[in-house]
Amino acid sequence: MKTRSDFLLVMTTVVASLGGFLFGFDMAVISGILPFVRQQFALSALQEGWFVSSALAGCIVGVIIAGNLSDRLGRKKLLYMAALLFLLAALGCAFFHDLSWIISARIGGGVAVGIASSIVPLYLSEIAPDDKRGRLVTYYQLAVTIGILVAYCSNAQLLSHAEAHQHDAGGGLAHFLFVQEVWRGMFGIGMLPAALFLFGLLWVPESPRWLMQQGKATAKEGYGPLFGPAMRRALLIGILLPLFSQFSGINAIIYYGPTILNSAGITLSNSFLSQIIFGAANVFFTIFAIWKVDSLGRRPLYLWGTAGATVSLIMTGICFYTGATTGIALLVCVLAFLAFFAFSIGPLKFVIAAEIFPDNIRARALSLSIMVMWVSDTIVGQLTPVLLRSLGTAQTFWFFAAFCLGAFIAVYRLLPETKGQSFEQIEQYWKNTTKQTA
Numbered sequence: 001m002k003t004r005s006d007f008l009l010v011m012t013t014v015v016a017s018l019g020g021f022l023f024g025f026d027m028a029v030i031s032g033i034l035p036f037v038r039q040q041f042a043l044s045a046l047q048e049g050w051f052v053s054s055a056l057a058g059c060i061v062g063v064i065i066a067g068n069l070s071d072r073l074g075r076k077k078l079l080y081m082a083a084l085l086f087l088l089a090a091l092g093c094a095f096f097h098d099l100s101w102i103i104s105a106r107i108g109g110g111v112a113v114g115i116a117s118s119i120v121p122l123y124l125s126e127i128a129p130d131d132k133r134g135r136l137v138t139y140y141q142l143a144v145t146i147g148i149l150v151a152y153c154s155n156a157q158l159l160s161h162a163e164a165h166q167h168d169a170g171g172g173l174a175h176f177l178f179v180q181e182v183w184r185g186m187f188g189i190g191m192l193p194a195a196l197f198l199f200g201l202l203w204v205p206e207s208p209r210w211l212m213q214q215g216k217a218t219a220k221e222g223y224g225p226l227f228g229p230a231m232r233r234a235l236l237i238g239i240l241l242p243l244f245s246q247f248s249g250i251n252a253i254i255y256y257g258p259t260i261l262n263s264a265g266i267t268l269s270n271s272f273l274s275q276i277i278f279g280a281a282n283v284f285f286t287i288f289a290i291w292k293v294d295s296l297g298r299r300p301l302y303l304w305g306t307a308g309a310t311v312s313l314i315m316t317g318i319c320f321y322t323g324a325t326t327g328i329a330l331l332v333c334v335l336a337f338l339a340f341f342a343f344s345i346g347p348l349k350f351v352i353a354a355e356i357f358p359d360n361i362r363a364r365a366l367s368l369s370i371m372v373m374w375v376s377d378t379i380v381g382q383l384t385p386v387l388l389r390s391l392g393t394a395q396t397f398w399f400f401a402a403f404c405l406g407a408f409i410a411v412y413r414l415l416p417e418t419k420g421q422s423f424e425q426i427e428q429y430w431k432n433t434t435k436q437t438a
Contacts, residue, residue: 001415002327004233009127009128009129009338010217010307011203012127012204012205013127014125014200015125015134015197015200015201015203015204016017016079016084016120016123016124016127016140016204017120017139017140017142017143017192018078018082018143018196018197018200019116019119019120019143019284020116020120020139020140020141020142020144020147021143021144021146021147021150021193021197022082022083022086022112022113022116022147022190022193022194022197023113023116023117023120023143023144023147024143024144024145024146024147024148024149024150024151025147025148025150025151025190025193026055026089026109026110026112026113026147026149026151026190027055027085027113028147028151028152028188028279029151029155029186029187029190030052030055030123031151031152032151032152032153032155032156032158032183032186033155033173033183033186033187034048034051034052036182036183037051037102037183038190040181041099041393043197045119046397047099050103050104051103051106053098053105053112053378054103054106055106055107055109055110055113056110056374056377056378057107057110058106058107058108058109058110058111058112058113058114059110059111059113059114059117059348059374060110060114060371060374060375061080061107061110061111061114062112062113062114062115062116063114063115063116063117063118063367063371063372063374063387064114064367065111065115066078066114066115066118066119066363066367066370067363067364067365067367067368068358068363068364069365070118070119070122070210070363071210071213071363071364074165074206074207074210075119075122075123075126075207075210075363076123076201076204076205076206077115077208077209078115078119079115079119079120079123079201079204080198081112081115082115082116082119082197082414083112083194083197083198083201084113084198085108085111085112086112086116086190086193086194087111087117087191087194087195087198088105088108088199089105089106089107089108089190090109090187090188090189090190091188091191092104092108092110092193093105093184093185093187093188094177094184094185094188094191095184095188105318106138109233111183114260114374115369117370117373117374118366118367119363119364119368120140121137121140121351121353121354121366122207122354122362122363122366123207124136124137124139124140125137125351125354125355125356126207126208126209126210126362127205127360130292130421130422131204131294131353131418131420132151132418133294133346133355134293134294134298134351135290135293136296136349137349137350137351137354137355138286138289138290138293138345138350139219140288140347141270141286141289141346141347141348141350142283142286142287142290142347145282145283145286145342145346146283147193148279148282149276149277149279149282149283150279150422150429152276152279153279154186154189155186156276158178158185158186159181159182161178162178162179162182162185162305162421165178165179166179178378179189180240182327182369189422192255200344209359209362209423212359213359213360214281224359224360224399226357226361226364226365226368227316229434230430230434231357231361231365231429231430233358233414233430233433234365234430235365236414237275237352237353237356237381237410237414237415238352238353238356238357238365238366238369238372239368239369239372240366240405240410240414241348241349241352241369241411242349242353242369242372242376242408243372243376243409244306244345244403244406244407245345245373245376245407246310246376246377246379246380246403247380247400247403248341248400248403248404249309249313249346249397249400249401249403249404250341250345250346250398251377251380251381251384252380252384252388252396252397253278253334253337256317264431278338281335281338281339282338282342282346283341284342285338285339285341285342285343286342286343286346286347288339288342288343289301289342289343289344289346289347292343293347293348293351293418293419294419294420295382296416297417297419298348298351298352298417298418298419299411299415299416299417301314301343301344301348302344302345302348302407302410302411302415302427303341303408303411304331304339304344305340305341305343305344305345306344306345306404306405306407306408307340307346307408308336308337308339308340309337309340309341309344309345309401309403309404310334310401310404310408312334312336312337312340313337313397313398313400313401313404314397314398314401315329315333315336316330316334316337316397317393317394317396317398318358318394319333319394320392320393320394320397321394345404345407349369349373352415353365353366353369353370353419354366355418355423356418356426356430358423359423360429384396387399416429424437
């Protein structure tokens with residue numbers, strides 16, 4: 001019986017994690033698509049910005065509606081909604097001819113990303129045994145990194161295929177999608193995992209924690225209990241960790257990826273290959289978090305990860321400041337940062353936010369935490385080019401290093417160890433802490 005229940009848990013985790021895979025794929029695939037869309041539709045700078053950021057607007061909408069709706073309708077129905085939106089968005093982006101309709105599909109895909117980024121870690125935390133909860137929620141982050149890597153690889157393969165067959169005398173749907181307007185094929189590939197996600201959800205059970213809450217007035221309570229004295233420290237953690245995650249410099253590293261590798265003496269045929277290298281490194285190091293999160297614990301991984309990320313970013317800045325960008329040192333510093341980020345800062349914000357809140361407010365609290373992540377992501381995306389131009393590359397990396405140091409201090413002072421503890425034990429800890437400080 002235990003073997004069968006373990007198998008069902010694994011299959012449920014795999015299916016739910018497809019939401020994370022689609023999240024990563026949808027957000028990364030645009031990097032290969034943008035040059036083609038810009039040329040085909042003669043986009044202005046304003047149109048190009050809206051084409052890219054429209055999905056982010058959808059993300060924010062998705063996160064806003066996810067918390068309350070999942071409390072009212074259940075986690076599984078929200079996962080269905082996300083899967084259907086992923087499927088329709090990929091279909092629309094692949095086949096719509098009018099740019100405004102393509103952007104509408106992008107917004108729909110963004111709503112799906114917002115729902116998935118909030119509900120998938122929530123659902124995984126609620127179906128997991130206490131001693132495996134960290135591992136199961138970290139699978140979500142692993143799925144995100146795999147989705148990013150698959151998007152980069154599929155973009156590179158489709159581009160190679162289109163270049164090899166561009167002079168073929170052909171027609172039909174396949175030629176249109178994968179040669180003539182290959183960017184549509186890049187979008188369209190997303191229909192496959194979306195359909196698999198939608199089909200797999202037929203066999204996924206509803207969250208037992210949500211079922212236990214039925215009949216209680218959780219949805220009517222709103223966000224009030226989240227701001228009560230007992231939850232203030234937990235709320236602060238839930239806000240700071242995603243904020244520090246986005247201000248850690250991960251986006252600057254990804255943005256600067258091709259330049260860094262070229263400076264380190266690695267010849268790249270195009271930017272796709274550099275993205276694949278960094279994407280593969282991110283996947284590999286996230287596996288370490290899965291291996292150790294339930295044995296070493298959240299707190300040690302986070303402390304080591306933030307400390308290592310701080311040092312790595314300082315050293316990366318020193319490489320740029322001294323001009324030591326032609327050897328292996330810069331590449332080692334960047335890969336070291338990716339390693340520290342991928343086994344701590346990246347996945348653990350989801351693990352911790354999904355377990356530090358009690359049942360009656362967990363969905364809304366996690367939605368608020370993910371909202372902070374998306375808003376911070378938007379700010380960093382706008383801020384990074386300004387910092388690079390005004391401060392310089394070295395100083396920009398030191399700026400992000402300061403936030404990693406801030407994350408270390410916040411975790412050291414605020415975060416208790418939660419590995420192996422039940423939700424009820426964690427809730428009781430916050431109540432006891434409130435009584436001691438009262």
